[in-house]
Amino acid sequence: QVQLVVSGGGLVQPGGSLRLSCAASGSIFRIIAMGWYRQSPGKQREFVASISGGGSTNYADSVKGRFTISRDGAKNTVYLQMNSLKPEDTAVYYCNAPLYDSWGQGTQVAVSS
Numbered sequence: 010q011v012q013l014v015v016s017g018g019g020l021v022q023p024g025g026s027l028r029l030s031c032a033a034s035g036s037i038f039r040i041i042a043m044g045w046y047r048q049s050p051g052k053q054r055e056f057v058a059s060i061s062g063g064g065s066t067n068y069a070d071s072v073k074g075r076f077t078i079s080r081d082g083a084k085n086t087v088y089l090q091m092n093s094l095k096p097e098d099t100a101v102y103y104c105n106a107p108l109y110d111s112w113g114q115g116t117q118v119a120v121s122s
Contacts, residue, residue: 011035011109017089018102018116025120026092031104031113033085041108043087045078047100047118054103058089071097094120 017029031043044059058068058078066078077090087104099120104113 011037011106011111013104013106013111013113015102015104015113015116018118020119020121021094022122023095023120025094026090027094027118028091029089029102029104029116029118031087031089033087033106033111035109037085037109040080041085041106043080043085043104043106045087045089046103046105047098048103048115049100057102060087091118094118096120 012034014032015029017027019027021027040062042059042061045057046054047057048054056069057072058076060066060078060080068076075093078087080087099118101115101117103115105111
């Protein structure tokens with residue numbers, strides 16, 4: 010069973026930054042693709058960013074140039090660096106590992122003055 014543990018959410022003012030972390034644990038023996046999604050109240054969950062096992066990245070148009078997805082030396086720990094945050098970035102952010110159909114618990118990001 011693969012589990013994802015997410016941390017790093019919080020309250021930040023517009024223009025500020027946050028870094029989300031997603032640590033995958035369990036029966037994982039390779040570098041896996043992982044991604045970030047977010048969901049605001051009353052809205053559909055939307056794709057934010059992803060990184061493949063080979064390191065290629067993809068971003069939603071709404072976050073390009075502001076958010077960066079990456080992974081560290083611990084091969085299945087993935088980060089989402091969020092800069093120049095806007096109020097419309099307010100959402101619950103989820104990490105996923107599609108190979109294992111696994112989702113993190115979600116963490117609240119609130120961007121407000």
